[in-house]
Amino acid sequence: MPHRPVLVYDGDCAFCTTSVTFLTRLLRPNCTATPWQFADLDALGVTSERAQYEVLWVSPLGTVYGGAQAVAKLLLNAGGVWAWLGGLLTLPPARWAAHGVYRLVATHRHRLPGGSPACALPPDRRPGAHSVP
Template identity: 70%
Template sequence: MMNQPVLVFDGDCGFCTTCVNVAERWVRPRCAIVPWQFADLDALGITQERAEYEVLWVTPTGTVHGGARAVAKALLRAGGAWPVLGALLTLPPMSWAAHGVYRLIANNRHRLPGGTAACAVVGHRPTGS
């Protein structure tokens, strides 16, 4: 059992790593942040396939949130005004827009600054997520 949430991201992706570095410096969410490549995925209850597909937020009780919802959860665990933005991202229609923007960025992260061919999301959404 974990004592704090864990944000799991793709450590091989330059764009993702840059985003996490910015979040650690400016947003400062109260959680552990770990690249999936160095995480105990079995202990976290997630598959490599899902970790490659999207950023994941794993609660201490084992609930897993992915994509824009994971970003919202991280914002909710930050200080300052960030929790307000996180709350807005959980409410329709903002949550719908956030999901669409997240997928657009995630599917094209290899084309964004810092992205490389290793950043490309291969395949489709993992089953069971």
């Protein structure tokens, strides 16, 4: 297991990559951000199906948080004012609302700025994907 938390995201999605790049520059969290396509998912205890479905936060102890809770962990890790927001996102009803907003954004990311039609396709059907014989 890594010594720092790992933020795993979809590196083939321009919206996801832009969002992670922006947030890591703004928040300066103590974590490693890596696209799932280049991560050792087995070592992280994550399936490719889950990594394709949502952003993931993997703690140094191997606990995996997905979607809005991964974002909450990122904010908590950043500290300061961001930690307050991250803490709020872990509590009902904000947690429930954050989950709904996250799913809405994730489902429609191909329509958002930086998104592309490829973001709507499963990874094995994206342009440039290679079939395994």
